[in-house]
Amino acid sequence: MRGVMRKTKPKGKTLAQWAEREVAAVRASLPADIRIQAEGIPVGYEPEPDPGLVADGVEPDTLGLFVGSDFVHERDGQGELPPRIFLFLTPLWEEAEGDPECFRAEVRRTYLHELGHYLGWEEEDMKARDLE
Numbered sequence: 001m002r003g004v005m006r007k008t009k010p011k012g013k014t015l016a017q018w019a020e021r022e023v024a025a026v027r028a029s030l031p032a033d034i035r036i037q038a039e040g041i042p043v044g045y046e047p048e049p050d051p052g053l054v055a056d057g058v059e060p061d062t063l064g065l066f067v068g069s070d071f072v073h074e075r076d077g078q079g080e081l082p083p084r085i086f087l088f089l090t091p092l093w094e095e096a097e098g099d100p101e102c103f104r105a106e107v108r109r110t111y112l113h114e115l116g117h118y119l120g121w122e123e124e125d126m127k128a129r130d131l132e
Contacts, residue, residue, distance in 0.1 A: 009098065015090075015092075015103070016045040018100065018103060019045050019087055019089060019092070022108055023043055023107065026112065027039055037071060038118075041084065041115070041118055042084050043084075043087060043111070044087070045086075045087050047088070047089055048060060048089075048090045048091060049062050049065070053065070060091075061091045062091060063087070063091050063092050063095060063106065063110045064086060064087045064088065064092075064111065064114045065088070066085050066117035067083070068081040068084050068118075069081055069082070070083070070117065070120045071120055083118050085115065087107060087111060092107055092110065
């Protein structure tokens with residue numbers, strides 16, 4: 001008799017590798033002007049928001065986070081912090097319900113959402129682009 005297959009969480013390094021490959025593929029697919037901007041923003045791959053972020057009000061199950069100055073403020077010299085995108089691998093895996101293909105789709109969607117914040121898109125813009 002065959003056992004029931006359970007989807008276990010891959011090691012963090014594997015999730016990070018999958019996420020890095022997906023972000024690289026997304027960047028490669030962007031229009032040239034946006035791709036240039038996107039390639040200049042570092043992406044951090046963390047297991048989950050650290051306690052400091054949670055203390056600052058970031059929910060523990062947050063999928064991604066953009067920090068720093070958006071493109072408009074960075075360009076005009078008003079930015080205070082350099083831009084950076086964080087993707088939180090454990091919440092992304094849980095959102096994907098342990099399915100590798102869904103995980104990659106969630107990484108793509110979350111990365112594009114956070115990139116949208118950098119580009120100065122408002123939440124309504126994100127919704128219109130199905131990136132809410």
